[in-house]
Amino acid sequence: MTPRKKRLWFIVAGLALVGIAVGLVLYALKNNVSLYFTPTQVYNKEAPQGRSFxxxxxxxxxSLQREKDGLTVRFNITDTVKTMAVVYKGILPDLFKEGKGVVAQGKLEDGNVFHAEEVLAKHDENYMPPEAADALKKAKAAESAATQPGNGASPAYPAAK
Structure with missing residues (x-):
């Protein structure tokens, strides 16, 4: 084998190894990425089925209900347009309160019930996740546009429970 062919072989093998490494990293990230959705997006089937988000x-x-075991809680998350039932087994953060912003991570189960593995609450008086703030603004704008007098339209998204 000539030196030129050896060099070419090393370059091709190196590129193949780099390609495999990049593919494995992307595959690992795909399984660990946790996307953020609002209740309206979940009802519109934009959220992944059978995968954590x-x-x-x-x-x-x-909406907050505590079960007799002391750890299981049920509550509803709303974006002011749609409402999603959430079940969580664990200790809620100290700042968790009704009427305040929250992000829950878990999976959507049968009957449109979200089973949370983790619940995150806001950390100060004015904080809300940017995605939640944007979703609330969009939902309020859509609701007010649909219910303005004179346009003859009914609300675009009536509240679902």
Whole structure:
């Protein structure tokens, strides 16, 4: 084998190894990326089925229910347009309150119930995840545009529970 062919062989083998390494990294990241969705997006089937993702919005007033085991809680997350039921087994963050922003990570199960593995609450009086703030603004704008008098339209997204 000539030196030129050896060099070519090393270059091709090196590129193949780099390609395999990049492919493995991308595959690992794909399985660990946690995307953020609002309840409206979940109802519109934009969220992944059978895969972990994050859902965020406001904890609906009066929806918090604690079960007798002391760890399981049920509450609703809303983006003011749609509402999603959430079940979480664990200790809630100290700052978790009804009417405040929250992000839950988990999977969507049968009957459109979100089973959270982790619940994150806001960290100060004015904080809300940027995605949740944008989603709330869009939902309020869509709701106010649909319910303005004189346009003869009904609300685009009536609240679902």
């Amino acid at each position: 994050r859902i965020g919005g406001l904890v609906e007033q009066g």
